Amino acid sequence: MPPRDGVDATRVVLRAGPELTVGDCLRATPALADLDAAALIARADRGEIVDADGRPVDLDAPARLNTSVYLYRDLPDEVPIPFDLPVLYRDENIVVVDKPHFLATMPRGRHVTQTALVRLRRELDSDLVAPAHRLDRLTAGVLLFTLRPQVRAAYQDLFATRRAVKEYRALAGPADWTGTVEVRDRIEKTAGDLRALVVDGPVNAISEITEIERTDAGSIYRLVPHTGRTHQLRLHMASLGVPIVGDPLYPDVRPDLAERPDHGDFSAPLRLVAHSLAFTDPITGVDRCFASRRSVATTADTH
Incomplete structure (x- = not known):
């Protein structure tokens, strides 16, 4: 259908x-x-x-x-996400957007029309739009979609094979180390459990974390994931004693914070942004690099 x-x-x-x-x-x-x-x-x-x-x-x-x-199901009543979805780049094959906080990548559960995928399909008047990868609903930043079914697999493979280089920014408390810290552990997430957990076993989650600036709002960190486990960066920051500002799950579950968006309160976003995305275009061979215009140090650009 x-x-x-x-x-x-x-x-x-x-x-x-x-x-x-x-x-x-x-x-x-x-x-x-x-x-x-x-x-x-x-x-x-x-x-x-x-x-x-x-x-x-x-x-x-x-x-x-x-x-x-x-x-076809009846569409659920959803709280509108009152933020724009700016287009950073578009050609015949892809469209790259700067996703705001609180907007899911694609429909799931009670989030259907208030998703980046459905918004783009409606705005571009094309049902051929499809995500090449995804960002968590609470994470903002660079997100890539394909525009033609013939190229979809090639772009999705960039992410499946880790050939797309992603860099994030996060706001948290000041670090008690200098330079770059590499976190290596095993993360597993069980269906039905809101949080991912660090468990014993072979390493499957690797992140490089560097404090790059201190501001009045807190310290800004560069985060480079070398794997893509669920909630990896959020869990790794919390494990270092510098949980990301606005995180409703790590290090502790905060139901009051998690429920705010459901009541139309978007004043406390998770301060995590997919800052840049770089790859060699699998169709054209051109080196691509896209950067988010959103800042983790302020919430002004999410309103």
Whole structure:
């Protein structure tokens, strides 16, 4: 099914049990809890529940284990993210934006239209826009999207193979060291757990962290990740005793801070910015380097 108003159809993998129908499986899917039986029937009658080949699905048909069906969901009510998504660069293959804090990269959970992907699709009037990588919702900065399906894999591979060089900036308390500190450990994140954890085992997370400036607001750090574990930079800064300003998870969970954006309060962003992105363009061979215009030392550019 093609995207509708910039939003992709939802894919549901059927978890069949004895004598269950497709309708039974859909009604038992937590992600579809907002759709009652009547709403599912109405969608099926309109041909808006289809299989992987795009054929309409009969809700009364026996469910087949691990097969996929697709349907459009009602869009959730979302708190608008009142910040712009400036374009830093665009050509026929890619568009590079300067993502603000609080805007998710792509739809997930209750964040759907208030995402960089859906905004770009609507602004550029193209459902072909796709992310080449992602930034956490709370992290601002340089983010790259592709504009043509034919080139998508080439740009995504830059990030999968670590050929894209990323550098971040963060605001935190003053360091008690000089020079660059390399943090090497093992980070794992369990589904359902908000926080990632450092555990025993082979190293899978490496970051270089350097204090580069002291300001009235705090110290500014250059962070260079050599791996891409979830929350890696946030966890590594906290482990050094200099947690990033505005972090609702590290070193301690702060529900009051985490819930502010849900109530329209964007006054305390995580002071972490994807400052620059450099790579050799896999299509043109041109060396590219893009830099964010956002500063971690002030929140003025997020309003």
